Amino acid sequence: MRAWLFIVVFTFAGFANAQVSRAKMPSLNEDPNILKVFLLNPEMRFERGDSQELVDRKPLNFALALQMRKFSVLTEYARFEENTGNTTSSIGRTHTDLVVWGRYHFFNGTNPNRSVDSTLYAGGGVGLYEEEIVTTLMGSSRTDKSNPKFMSGVSVGGELALNVNKDFGFVGGLEGRALFASDFDPNPVWSAVLRLGFQLAL
Incomplete structure (x- = not known):
């Protein structure tokens, strides 16, 4: 859990540092930093199942991003469950990652009245994941939980924002990525996520 806490603290420290730096160097022409909150993120993540076919795990996914012109930092939490067997004998697996x-935004576009913003980006990520296995047999259960393990990824995607005013808007994005870890099957695991949420100018 210390490693999870380190990642969260590191991310929000970066957010705070960006705000302090911006406060020290004001500019009338500078674009504002944008905080993006993605609450609805349908994801398709394909793992190999017991019969060696690819199975879509559909993780529960939440994300928070801070964009500073050409660069942004996004923290993403994902979780899914897999259950096999019956009421007498079953195995339940819970995967959680952070x-x-x-991300580098190689294209940023804004229409003349600034009601619509668009961006294309490519990025890389590092994080941790852990898994919990619950084995049930004849009414007795056993729980095994792994230590946090390292994972990484690369991504490419785009976002479109509809601005209600200069400080608030709705944002959606589509991203494809490859996720790497020593225990993943296949490795990399291929994933696509549709992100929907809102943004605030800071």
């Missing part, structure tokens, strides 16, 4: 993504 990844911090650094």
Whole structure:
């Protein structure tokens, strides 16, 4: 859990540092930093199942991003469950991961009245994951939980924002990525996520 806490603290420290730096160097022409909160993120993540076919795990996914012109930092939490067997004998698996993504926005576009913003980006991420296995047999259960393990990834995607005013807007994005870890099957695991949420100018 110390490693999880370190990632969260590191991410929010970066957010705070960006705000302090911006406060020290004001500029009338400088674009504001943008905080993006993604609460609805349908994800398709394909793992190999027991029969060696690819199975879509559909993780529960939440993300928080801070964009500073050409660069952004996004912290993403994902979780899914897999259950096999019956009421007498079953195995339940819970996968949880936390990844911090650094993204370079190689295209930023704004229409003349600034009601619509668009961006394309590529990025890389590092984080940790852990898994919990619950084995049930004839009413007795056993729980095994792994230590946090390292994972990484690369991504490419785009976002479109509809600005209600200069400080608030709705944002959606589509991203494809490859996730790497020693225990993943296949390695990398391929994933696509649709992100929907809102943004605030800071």
